[in-house]
Amino acid sequence: MRTVFLLSAxxxxxxxxxxxxxxxxxxxxxxxxxxxxxxxxxxVGLRNFRQKVFGLFGRASDTEVDGANQK
Structure with missing residues (x-):
């Protein structure tokens, strides 16, 4: 019976x-x-990863530099 089922399948x-x-x-x-x-x-993921890597080494992004110049 098992062989018949296997052959049928x-x-x-x-x-x-x-x-x-x-x-x-x-x-x-x-x-x-x-x-x-x-x-x-x-x-978007690559951009966020790039910002985290640059932040790790202390390099400021363009938005941070622009914000500091406006004060």
């Missing part, structure tokens, strides 16, 4: 069908928004 998994799928405009726009959002998040 293997034969069912080995059948292949061609996919009749396509990417509709809604799915395409979601993928595009995800890519753009990920790129924007990466840029």
């Amino acid at each position: 293997i034969s069912l998994m080995s059948w292949t069908y061609t996919a009749s799928a396509y990417i509709d405009p809604v799915t395409g726009s979601i993928v595009l928004q995800t890519l753009i959002g990920g790129f924007a998040a990466l840029l």
Whole structure:
């Protein structure tokens, strides 16, 4: 019984069908928004990391220098 079940499972998994799928405009726009959002998040993360590294070495950013000059 176990062998029959195993052979049945293997034969069912080995059948292949061609996919009749396509990417509709809604799915395409979601993928595009995800890519753009990920790129924007990466840029913001890199900017924050850069500011932390420069702050670690004591280098002031442009906004801190401008704020000190206005006093």
